[in-house]
Amino acid sequence: QKEVEQNSGPLSVPEGAIASLNCTYSDRGSQSFFWYRQYSGKSPELIMFIYSNGDKEDGRFTAQLNKASQYVSLLIRDSQPSDSATYLCAVNYGGSQGNLIFGKGTKLSVKP
Amino acid sequence: EPEVTQTPSHQVTQMGQEVILRCVPISNHLYFYWYRQILGQKVEFLVSFYNNEISEKSEIFDDQFSVERPDGSNFTLKIRSTKLEDSAMYFCASPSSGVAGTQYFGPGTRLTVL
Numbered sequence: 001q002k003e004v005e006q007n008s009g010p011l012s013v014p015e016g017a018i019a020s021l022n023c024t025y026s027d028r029g030s031q032s033f034f035w036y037r038q039y040s041g042k043s044p045e046l047i048m049f050i051y052s053n054g055d056k057e058d059g060r061f062t063a064q065l066n067k068a069s070q071y072v073s074l075l076i077r078d079s080q081p082s083d084s085a086t087y088l089c090a091v092n093y094g095g096s097q098g099n100l101i102f103g104k105g106t107k108l109s110v111k112p
Numbered sequence: 113e114p115e116v117t118q119t120p121s122h123q124v125t126q127m128g129q130e131v132i133l134r135c136v137p138i139s140n141h142l143y144f145y146w147y148r149q150i151l152g153q154k155v156e157f158l159v160s161f162y163n164n165e166i167s168e169k170s171e172i173f174d175d176q177f178s179v180e181r182p183d184g185s186n187f188t189l190k191i192r193s194t195k196l197e198d199s200a201m202y203f204c205a206s207p208s209s210g211v212a213g214t215q216y217f218g219p220g221t222r223l224t225v226l
């Protein structure tokens with residue numbers, strides 16, 4: 001059974017701080033990793049993807065991948081109240097067109 | 113971000129009725145996917161569809177479910193005899209043209225089974 005695990009939170013950080021979200025996955029055959037943001041009642045919105053070990057930065061977001069530890073993280077710098085949402089970690093096990101396995105998500109609250 | 117559209121946005125039905133959910137994925141893609149999310153739970157894969165055939169399906173996608181491509185651009189998810197536990201958000205997703213493996217989600221259809 002392929003699993004993706006996330007701390008459900010809530011994670012509360014003050015405005016301007018760094019939010020750190022973590023995710024672990026069970027299958028070493030995983031090939032690509034994604035972070036989605038989901039506002040209440042809305043659909044998942046893709047914010048980051050990463051395929052290789054190391055860090056990938058896009059604006060205020062940094063995704064980190066450690067395949068040896070089967071660990072993916074998302075850092076949000078200079079957190080804003082508008083970043084308050086549930087962050088979903090997703091893993092693609094089946095090649096470039098495989099389906100995604102999602103974690104339950106971590107709820108982030110950024111306090112002004 | 114490319115746009116995936118879904119209709120209706122909200123569907124209310126009686127238990128045992130058939131429902132059809134519709135999706136228009138990003139154009140010129142042969143792959144698309146259906147997922148569902150029961151309130152408060154994680155997003156779950158239902159089925160992937162490639163070139164007019166089911167590519168992969170999950171345990172959730174039983175005989176009550178079917179997918180079709182009735183015309184060149186629209187895809188449908190049909191639930192033949194709805195159950196209370198089918199109440200959920202249903203999302204279709206479409207791959208990105210530029211980046212392998214990425215999927216963009218439509219806005220979803222909220223299905224409520226009474």
